[in-house]
Amino acid sequence: MTFTQYRIDRGGVDRLLFLMHGYTAEQHHLASYVPLVDPDERFTAIAPRGPFDMPDGDGAGWWHIDLETFEQDTSQFVPSLERLEEFVAAEADAAGVPLERCIVGGFSQGGYLALALAGKADAPRYAGVWAICCGLPPSDVIDVDLSTGDGRPVLYQWGTKDGFIGPDQPKEVIAALESGGWDLRHHAYDMAHSQTIEMMVDARDWLAGVL
Numbered sequence: 740m741t742f743t744q745y746r747i748d749r750g751g752v753d754r755l756l757f758l759m760h761g762y763t764a765e766q767h768h769l770a771s772y773v774p775l776v777d778p779d780e781r782f783t784a785i786a787p788r789g790p791f792d793m794p795d796g797d798g799a800g801w802w803h804i805d806l807e808t809f810e811q812d813t814s815q816f817v818p819s820l821e822r823l824e825e826f827v828a829a830e831a832d833a834a835g836v837p838l839e840r841c842i843v844g845g846f847s848q849g850g851y852l853a854l855a856l857a858g859k860a861d862a863p864r865y866a867g868v869w870a871i872c873c874g875l876p877p878s879d880v881i882d883v884d885l886s887t888g889d890g891r892p893v894l895y896q897w898g899t900k901d902g903f904i905g906p907d908q909p910k911e912v913i914a915a916l917e918s919g920g921w922d923l924r925h926h927a928y929d930m931a932h933s934q935t936i937e938m939m940v941d942a943r944d945w946l947a948g949v950l
Contacts (some may be wrong), residue, residue, distance in 0.1 A: 742787035742826055745770045749780045754866070754950050755834060755841040756782040756867035757827055759849025760789065761872075763798040763806075769846055772934070776943045781950075782842070785830055789848070790819060801848045809903075811899075813880045820855050820881070827856065828863075840950060844869030844894075847903070847932065851876050854912070858883035867892040867949045869920075869942065872901055872932050874908030875915060888921030894945045895923065896938050 745766040747839045749806065756777065758769040766788040773784045777832055789799040801814035801823075833836050844864050845853040850873030857868045870893070895908045911926070916923045926941050 741821075741829075742766075742790070744785055744787045746786070747773050747784040749783045752781060752783055753836055753840055754782045755831055755836050756784045756946075757830075757841060757843045757853075758784060758786040759801070759823070759843075759845030759852050760786065760799075760861070761845075761847030761849055762789075762804050763793055764846070765789075765798050769844070769849070772939050773940075774907065775936075775939045776946055779944065780946070782946075787823065787826055790816070790822065801852060803878070809891040813877050816855075816877060817882050820852055823852055824856060824859075838863035839866060840866050842867040842869060842946070842949060844871070845873070846934065847873055848936065849873075852915075854885065855881060855883050858885040858887075860884070863888075864891070866888075866901065869894045869945075870898045870912070871938070872898060872904060873912070874904050875911050878949075885915045885919040888916065888918040888919040888923075890920060890922050892945070892949050893923050894923045896923040896940060896941070897925075897927055898932060899927050900931045903932045 760768040766786045770786040789801040791800045801819040803812040831841055843853045843856045850870035853868050853870050855876040
């Protein structure tokens with residue numbers, strides 16, 4: 740399975756970092772932070788573009804959201820997740836890198852997908868998970884089990900002024916990851932549904948200790 744993608748290829752490395760963007764963004768979004776979060780160039784970064792283009796062609800998503808009512812078509816979640824899982828596996832295989840040396844990460848919709856990749860039934864043992872400004876994957880469309888952390892690293896970051904996910908979803912994510920045995924690092928930031936340089940500096944410190 741292929742996606743339009745943006746790559747930052749570090750020749751000869753044996754670690755992959757997959758970065759999934761949020762709704763209305765595109766494949767360059769999180770990839771633009773890679774020089775900051777991976778200054779030692781330890782990872783090849785691969786950032787796929789979501790399968791649903793915005794009507795104006797500027798940006799994409801992984802499932803549709805009505806930006807006036809914020810109603811979400813979560814029926815598209817599982818098909819996007821399955822395509823993404825195939826994509827990650829194919830890219831890792833082509834690079835000769837085992838999935839156990841791959842980190843899956845994402846912002847907003849991409850964060851939900853990263854958690855779902857790690858927690859779906861029979862999920863590979865990815866090296867780590869980086870989830871930003873998201874909640875747990877919707878339980879009405881997919882059964883996600885995050886109880887198999889076994890000490891693997893996960894970074895969760897969110898904004899205290901994030902009106903999209905509210906105050907309860909971060910609590911649920913943290914509780915699930917803590918009870919699931921993950922080596923959890925979590926940070927809250929004085930921001931809305933966005934990213935800050937402070938956040939990326941924390942991500943750099945976390946990523947340097949993975950693998």
